[in-house]
Amino acid sequence: MTAATIIVLTVLAYITGSVPFGLLISKAKGQDIRTMGSCNIGATNVLRCLGKPLGITCFVLDVLKGFLPAFVFPLLGGTDPGFGLLFGTAAILGHNFPSS
Numbered sequence: 001m002t003a004a005t006i007i008v009l010t011v012l013a014y015i016t017g018s019v020p021f022g023l024l025i026s027k028a029k030g031q032d033i034r035t036m037g038s039c040n041i042g043a044t045n046v047l048r049c050l051g052k053p054l055g056i057t058c059f060v061l062d063v064l065k066g067f068l069p070a071f072v073f074p075l076l077g078g079t080d081p082g083f084g085l086l087f088g089t090a091a092i093l094g095h096n097f098p099s100s
Contacts, residue, residue, distance in 0.1 A: 001076075001083065009076065013069030013087040017094025021061040022046045025054050066091050 022041035026033035029050060033041050036049040043062055047055025070088030074080070 001080075005076075006083070006086070009069075009073045009083075009087055010090045013073060013090035014094035015099075016065050016069055017091030018098035019061075019065055020098065021065070022058050025058050026050060029054070065095070 020041050022033050022043060022045065025046060026036075026041075026049075031050070033039075033046060033049060037045045038048075039045075043055055043059035046058040066088065069091040070084050073087045074083035
């Protein structure tokens, strides 16, 4: 895997991790999850406030935003397990410290 590919995938992992699916799901329903229940945008609050189907959808999307960078991105260019750690860490950082 080239250095440019590693940089691009690391940035993409960060961006993937920073997607606030709970907020997007609630906005699609015409509501703002940040003003409901615990005011958290996580899957548990979505489940409690918007129902089981949307809560499960949010949970699955949140799992995928960590799984894809950590397990799928490394398959794009190499077998070094360090890439999974790098991209997974970038996704976690994007989740905990989103750019917006």
